[in-house]
Each structure stands twice: as C-alpha cells, then as structure tokens.
Amino acid sequence: MTLPSRIYPVVDRALWVDRLGGAGARLIQLRVKDLPAAELVMEVRAARALAARHGVCLVLNDYWQLALNEGIDFVHLGQEDLDTADVAAIRGAGVRLGVSTHSPGELDRALSVGPDYVALGPVWPTKLKQMPWAPQGLDRLGEWKRLVGPVPLVAIGGITLARAGACIAAGADCVSAVSDFIGARDPEGQVRAWLAATADSAPAPHAG
Template identity: 40%
Template sequence: MNRRNETKIKKALRVYLVMGSVNLQSGKDPVDVLREAVAGGITLFQFREKGPGALEGEACLALARRLRDVCRENGIPFIVNDDVDLAVAIEADGVHVGQSDADASRVRARIGEGRMLGVSVHSVEEARLAVQAGADYLGVGPIYPTRSKADAHAVLGIEGIRELRAAGLAVPMVGIGGITADLAAPVLAAGADGVAVISAIAGAPDARAAASAFADAAPWLRG
C-alpha cells in the first residue's frame, strides 16, 4: 500500500458505520438512517445484511443499491460485508471479511487492487496473515462487550489494539465492538485510526446526533 492510499484509508476509518436493515429501530428506513448518519459526520459505511430477518435476493440487492447511491452522493466509501458477488455486482468500493468468511487472499484476487479490503482480526498472528493477504485495513475487536453480533469473538479490550501496534503493525486499524461516544477516545488513544459502530448509531433515536457525538467526543476525528 502506498502512503497516499494509506492516509486516505485512515481518514475514511474515522467514524465507520456498519449497518443492515436488522439493526434499526422498528419502522425506520435504512436509507433515511444512513442519510442522517452522513449528515452527522460518518466517514465510511459498511453494508452488513446478516442475522434473523435479514433481506435476501433481489430485496437485499435493491437495498444495497439505494445505500450505495447515498454514499456516492456524499463521497463516502461504500463497503460490503462478506458478500463478494454483491460487492462486484453493484461496484462497491470494497469488501470486509471476518475470519470465518471467505479467504482474504481470494477476495483480494477477486476484487482487484482498486477496491478496499478490510479484514477482522483478533490477534497479532491473524493481523499479519491479513496484511500478507492484501488487507488495506484491519477491524480489531470486539473492544467492549457487544450485542450487535451474535458471533462476536471474546472481548479484546483496548489492549488488543496496543498489542498490534507494539508488534510493529502500522496498517490502518479501526476498533469495533460495544464502542459508544464516551468510549471512543480511549480506543483512538490506544492506536486505532477510527471507531466502527453498529447499534450506537443505527439503533439510536437520532442517527445524526449519534454520529456527531463520536466526533465531539474525540475532536481530532473531524480533522
């Protein structure tokens, strides 16, 4: 990764919203929530349509396109979780995969060098393998306990990020898992380039205010 791209990715990771239709308060439209979050200051969006009641087939594709269009209108990278076929079909800006999803090196080969690749990691070994496979950034966590992902790994705490940095891993990193606005600053101070959130924004009564609170809690996110 060249330094210019690395700097661009670090900026994109600052306030990273992960969301699907299942993460919203009842009756809310994902597109409306995304627009509110964009207005509040999110810098990257990941479409993660998983869990009980998740959309499938054409319904999932249609929603992905609508959300992608919102991101394009606002110059925000649009990432798809796990589903490489969907990402390619709608020309997403990248793909994010977990340790139990598709092999990162194969995903990189499929999406090419022009799209962003994120990989969830929970240890130094996983992080090094992800970088070797072509990851542009690492999702590290869960930092705190979370209810948003039923398959969440054991809690790492901010020490997990410190450990990766101490091991010499300079790749862009975003902390995820149970992060609220009042817990964002310690995550960044530990070495993360940004914070990724699901319920703290997607499940909030006011997504715009919730997104803005993360930058208010750590002012340098707005830089």
C-alpha cells in the first residue's frame, strides 16, 4: 500500500490543483468550506479535470457522496465523518479512503475501516483551526508508524518546509500542509522545495 507522493498539499479551490499539480505535486486534497451546493459541485468538477490533466491523485475532504457521484479518486474523512459515512458504499465504488486520527482510540477506529492512509496531527501547533489536542510531536509519528505497519502514515499540522524532512525521518510516509503551500510567496517553487526536502529524508526503521 503506497501513496503517489511524499508531499500532500491541502487546498481550498480548484485553481490550486492546476498550479501545484503543474509544479509536480501528485497528491492534493481539496478541502472546500461554506460553498453553496451548486458551486461546490462545479469546484469539484474543475478540480477533477485539472487533476486528470496533471496526473494528480485528487482527494476530496468530507463530501464522500459527492466523491462517489463525481468519480473522485480518494475521500478524506475525520472521525466525526465516520459516524455518518457509508464506508461500504465508498469501498464498493472503488474510492480510496484516508482518515484523520489524534489519539489511540481514534487510531483503532480508523484501522477498523481498512483505510488507504491514516493521518496524524497536529504534529506541531497550527493556527488554521482550534485543536483540542496537544501537538503530537515527532516521537508520536514513530509510535503511530509502528502501530499502522504497512498502512501509509500522513503527518499534518504546523508542518513547514523546514520540518517536512524530519517528519519523514521520524516515520511518516507523507507530509501534508495548507498554508505552507497556498500561503507561500512562490507556491510552485515551494512544491519543488518540499519534493527535494522529502526525497532526501530516509524513513526511520519501524516494526510491522
């Protein structure tokens, strides 16, 4: 079980799929908030077309039914989304699944649905949203990797270019960020820098 890239930008509009995909990102999550339903569908369709153009594996956050309807590669769900999502329908449609985790209990729940990746966060403090969990740190990444074994582990939360390589070395298979990509002065250059930083970082040995 593998992911198509070691870097994983999270973006809020389809235009970023074009820009970051054109720069070499091959795994991008579209996380759209507060759009009317019709506009949301248009945004997802635009992102899907741009992802196909650049060979990007597109991940849709939250909207699993829309992912099924629109033929999206991958859906990402939080723990609260698992309360209502039809995992059997997601699997039946051939859509891959990523799940957020923040605690051992959440990890157990995530692994019970056979995810295609597990995300752990926040690794460092993040300003994007209020988090009820303390920063997890690099040691927790290593612990999580030992627990998930062959399931890809995504690190997210407070990750910057300077920290990306350390996450890979600690055990993450992939590193994700929002503002360090779409808030960068040169987003395309940032993608290339992240690719270089993570390519040079060997994962830590782990059991499982």
